[in-house]
Amino acid sequence: MRGPALSSLALSAAEEGGFQPPTISETHLPDILPWMAPWGTGFGKNMLMVILAVVLITWLFSFAIRKQALVPSRGQYLAESAYGFVRNTMGRDILGDKHFRPWIPLLFTVFFFVLFNNLFGAIPGLQMPTFSHAGPAYALAGIIWITWIVLGFKLHGAKFMKLMTVPSGVPKPLLLILTPLEFLSNFIIRPLTHSLRLMAVMLAGHIIVMLAGSGAEFLIAQQEGIANAGLGVAVLIGSIPLYFLELIMMVLQAFVFALLTAIYIQGSIEADAH
Amino acid sequence: MGEHMISTTLIRATEYEDANPLVPNPWEAAVAAIGFIVLFIIVVKVIAPRFEQSYQNRVEAIEGGINQAEEAKAEAEALKAEYEKQLADSRAEASKIREEARAEGAQLVSEAQEKAAAEGARIREQAQAQIEADRAAAAASLKSEVGTLATQLASKIVGEALEDDARSSRVVDRFLADLDAEQQTQGAAQ
Numbered sequence: 001m002r003g004p005a006l007s008s009l010a011l012s013a014a015e016e017g018g019f020q021p022p023t024i025s026e027t028h029l030p031d032i033l034p035w036m037a038p039w040g041t042g043f044g045k046n047m048l049m050v051i052l053a054v055v056l057i058t059w060l061f062s063f064a065i066r067k068q069a070l071v072p073s074r075g076q077y078l079a080e081s082a083y084g085f086v087r088n089t090m091g092r093d094i095l096g097d098k099h100f101r102p103w104i105p106l107l108f109t110v111f112f113f114v115l116f117n118n119l120f121g122a123i124p125g126l127q128m129p130t131f132s133h134a135g136p137a138y139a140l141a142g143i144i145w146i147t148w149i150v151l152g153f154k155l156h157g158a159k160f161m162k163l164m165t166v167p168s169g170v171p172k173p174l175l176l177i178l179t180p181l182e183f184l185s186n187f188i189i190r191p192l193t194h195s196l197r198l199m200a201v202m203l204a205g206h207i208i209v210m211l212a213g214s215g216a217e218f219l220i221a222q223q224e225g226i227a228n229a230g231l232g233v234a235v236l237i238g239s240i241p242l243y244f245l246e247l248i249m250m251v252l253q254a255f256v257f258a259l260l261t262a263i264y265i266q267g268s269i270e271a272d273a274h
Numbered sequence: 275m276g277e278h279m280i281s282t283t284l285i286r287a288t289e290y291e292d293a294n295p296l297v298p299n300p301w302e303a304a305v306a307a308i309g310f311i312v313l314f315i316i317v318v319k320v321i322a323p324r325f326e327q328s329y330q331n332r333v334e335a336i337e338g339g340i341n342q343a344e345e346a347k348a349e350a351e352a353l354k355a356e357y358e359k360q361l362a363d364s365r366a367e368a369s370k371i372r373e374e375a376r377a378e379g380a381q382l383v384s385e386a387q388e389k390a391a392a393e394g395a396r397i398r399e400q401a402q403a404q405i406e407a408d409r410a411a412a413a414a415s416l417k418s419e420v421g422t423l424a425t426q427l428a429s430k431i432v433g434e435a436l437e438d439d440a441r442s443s444r445v446v447d448r449f450l451a452d453l454d455a456e457q458q459t460q461g462a463a464q
Binding site: 040057134139 | 292293294295296297298299300301302303304305306307309310311312313314316317318320321322324325326327328329331332335
């Protein structure tokens with residue numbers, strides 16, 4: 001009947017006279033290289049945005065700190081505040097004074113990579129958060145998951161497995177239940193929740209934007225009558241607070257993702273402390 | 275109409291299979307992973323060291339400034355103490371010099387007074403001796419001259435009657451002795 005949602009909403013609405021809500025498939029835009037190829041076969045917008053984020057973050061921070069002035073300019077001050085936020089709030093406060101220094105670059109990269117890619121969803125023209133697709137979210141959570149495990153085994157050897165799965169101070173019979181649960185929760189569920197939390201929030205936000213847009217378009221352009229048009233305008237106005245809510249979610253998810261990264265690494269460093 | 279809309283929507287939703295949002299596009303995952311690693315390397319090599327260094331520079335500059343200020347303060351205090359010491363020293367020195375000068379002055383004055391007194395005494399004595407000598411000379415000269423003159427005068431007045439030398443010299447001696455006596459009484463009275 002319908003191809004994977006590539007036909008336009010307006011067309012189907014006009015044909016059938018009903019409102020067609022946006023679908024997940026519609027977040028999968030055709031690829032850029034080769035031009036208009038089906039999603040997943042070539043180089044797509046999502047990948048372009050990843051590269052854009054890398055270039056933007058590199059350029060912005062390198063440019064801001066290029067002078068290393070003792071009395072910073074406004075730009076340098078802003079960049080230093082952002083760096084200091086990651087360094088102190090996520091690094092020092094969670095990893096502790098003794099361990100946080102080597103992890104600053106990782107936390108910085110995680111936070112700003114996620115933040116910039118999220119904010120692309122709020123920029124007209126791009127209007128799609130990179131992490132509303134599962135692939136990038138899995139990739140990032142996977143990298144952190146591997147870092148966490150490698151670090152744990154490096155610091156504690158094979159004992160790390162025991163530290164992560166056998167809770168201390170629990171009666172022996174209970175361990176029969178708790179150990180598999182702990183294994184499941186730490187090694188399987190943790191990376192999934194880490195990635196899906198980000199992906200789901202970004203996807204939901206993206207779909208809300210699409211829904212508001214297509215709904216308003218449908219009410220104003222496709223339906224007869226002043227009442228429908230008024231309702232469409234109301235939807236557009238209502239989508240403005242939603243946009244700002246979405247902006248908050250984007251920043252918050254980047255913060256949560258980086259914060260969890262810091263907490264996991266802290267869990268590895270001090271695995272024997274609890 | 276509203277009911278119709280809802281039912282068509284429901285039908286549409288079940289009519290075809292939508293994409294599963296949990297199924298990743300492996301290429302997107304790969305690009306995101308590579309992008310992340312590239313950015314991580316850039317941050318490790320360039321961005322983080324620069325920010326840390328900038329932070330370190332600032333810490334050093336501020337601490338250096340504080341140290342410098344403390345050094346300058348200590349230096350100023352040392353200078354002040356030295357200056358005050360010098361001031362006290364020079365005050366003591368000045369008062370010492372004043373005392374010495376006063377003592378020396380007093381000594382000079384007393385010496386000068388003594389000297390002047392001695393000189394005065396000496397001059398007075400000399401003058402007295404001179405006067406005495408002059409007076410004696412004058413008296414001697416007067417004695418002889420007055421005697422001669424008086425004798426001549428008397429001889430002229432009295433004439434030959436007085437040519438007898440013995441008699442005349444007796445008269446003159448008596449006269450002079452009277453004169454001396456008179457003078458002595460006058461001197462005693464004075």
